[in-house]
Amino acid sequence: MKINDAVERIDGVVANCYSLKIGDVTVLVDSGTRSGGKKIIDYYERSGGKPDVVVITHHHADHIGGLSEIVERFHPKVYVPDLELKIVSGEEKPPAPKSFIGRIIARSLKFNPVKAIVPASKLDVPGIEVMATPGHTIGSTSYILDDFKLIFSGDAAVESGGKLVINKTFTYEINGAERSLETIASMKGHTVLPGHGNPVKI
Template sequence: MAEDAGVHTLPITVEYGERELTISPTVVETDRGLVLCDVGPQSAIGGLETHLRSLGYDLEDIWLVVLTHHDGDHAGGLSELNERVDAVVATHHAEAPYVAGERDPIKSDGDRYPPVAVDIELVGGVRIPTVAGPMEVVATPGHAPGHVSLYFPDGNLLVAGDALVADGAEPLDGPKPQFTPDMDRAIESVETLADLEIDHTLCYHGGYVPQGSDRIHEICDQLRE
């Protein structure tokens, strides 16, 4: 798979709910250690550890966890990870109450993962230094109230979270309506991404796609029809 130097996807197949699910957390190298973008559900930690060892790292090398949003398939394993690693936890300020347990996750039906305190509440425009250049937080709400994507302008690389997906009929597609409570805002977020210079995309559901701005503009047009 083509990747920017210092950015690695960690595809893992896990049991989630009553189905098997393949997810793609991303890890980014920095001078301080690793930034993990999304953790996965409670069953994902072993898979993360195996992938990191293949890259020459351990779980203990993670110093920062950035959650794109609070859904259980992205944040459910955070409590277990924190039992092993003393990592800083960051997410958008609109997602923090769900992660920390002040509110139940929107799609949980009352059954939630163990809450974890949020150390840093992010906003759009924040940049985190990495080996791959600055990692910029892009606010992309809709799939969740404070969903964020992560953009690497030096490599024109987008880590899309669930703002875009790559596990359907199209190599790259818009958010899934059945899992997106506010589709109007989600469409606006895709339009925000279309304004960026993107050559390739990492989706949490579907992994790496060698497509970017041209395809995202097409998705905007389709969603607005």
């Protein structure tokens, strides 16, 4: 699904993943489940391109499950929320969601650790701003493409019924998630490209 001339949502992936072009740099936002990773690789191989940079919004397996395969195939530079580096690298176990259903489902979703990662705070792609939006996970991070007034929110803000909401089932800390949602929702004139659901213009 084409968002604009610079941004496309990659079809067929469980959690939304986006490919964007900034100058000569191709950036992938999130990397889907394990099966989604294969679809992302197919997407780039069909287009004859590759991601130079991957930015991760949070550590949940539907957003990083395909990362190890993508790294092995394309060798991009990978930026991960600072507080979640040890989770993505496999050095620490991820904190469980607070809800019982969330904990059950989280146990069934796995990902292969990736060691070659960089803190999101070090992101140096011109035109992308990093914004901490914790609560859904401990280090949940959004990325702002200001020239196009776009916010890649991951699951800090998802779409339901045309509105921005938080997914309480899989959220680690509800109060923090609500504050982050308020921050995103205050950015009038921007369009949110969420981890689940359709774009929402604020």
